Amino acid sequence: MPITSLSQLDKNGSYTYSEYLQWQFEEFVELIKGKIFEIPTPYTQHQQVVGNLYGIIGFYLRRKKYLIFGRPFDVRLPTYDANGELMPDTKTVVQPDICVICDPTKIDERGCNGVPDMVIEVLSPSTAKKDLNEKFNLYEEVGVSEYWIVFPEAKTVSIYLLEGHKYALLGHFGHLQQPGPLQVRTLPELEVELEDVFENVV
Template sequence: MKPYKSTDTKITDISALEPDAIYTYQDYLRWSFEERVELIKGKLFKMSPAPSRKHQEVSRELSLALGNFLKGKTCKVYAAPFDVRFPNTNDQKTYTVVQPDLCVICDHTKLDDAGCNGAPDLIIEILSPSTAAKDLKDKFELYEENGVKEYWVIYPEVAVVETYLLNADGKYSPPVKYVNGQSVNSEVLAGFEVLVSELFVD
């Protein structure tokens, strides 16, 4: 892939972009088309145009549970669309900006008006058929190498939650799976737990 030839012109049509080019966060800021996109190491990924009803319900229940738990605490929870940037350690340019379904940030120095610059403490992705491969591979590797301490992957169609915890070697430990009748516990947010059955409302 080749670097995109940046211009100062606002781009209002996604078809004007070069699918195989490498983009930066500065390019991303000049895009004003309707489609939601993410950049992972400069590569353009389209997001799901409209999450399913189950996806939205899980996001709502988790947002409420996390919001109530974090009242009066230092950490903050944010729901998509909310930009999380991962700067390149070599040249400090940003080639990655993603919009996790939910994320929790405890270090306020990472927060600015544009979103979060650096790794959140906890990221939660709710799988959609069109984004499952990206969440399970590209984002998994991205969050691991950038030091996201805890990563939850939620499968709304089968009511399953998997959690990954970053170990001392900077790698995610094998997933812990939670199903109906169990409570999901967070290691990063000590004391936070939620019943799997409460996330999947009919």
């Protein structure tokens, strides 16, 4: 029997990407190590910031080999068993607000099969805990080199860079903290001004 509603799934169950592909409901969800996380409808501030950042980075990447994608866009990340062996059917599929991928061979008709080089998550009240905890730990574990966490209400950006196997905080950037500009380490020639990130954000 096809799964046509999120309510048909056990929220405490564990699922794989193969099962995820069979679901036919309208809600957007992510899988993190088999656990379901529903993606709520984003707030206006969230969408404004995502649009600003996508426009800035996307404009810079014109006619370059690197790729940028925004949600909805499936990113399949590797899952390892208890022995550290790579599982053939991943249990982790996320939809970052923005991701930059430097290796175009990771892209297929279903999204990105592999680890992005840079991920940006813009916090909403309903997703903040996940972005600051589950996703932070996940991106660190799988090796996302650069992770930006954007706080629309505070108008600040926290940037983490992977050093070895752990994230190191580059800085908390905001008009009342470090004023920027924001250096994109994945794209060394690109600097982003804070006022452009939060332009017209109410």
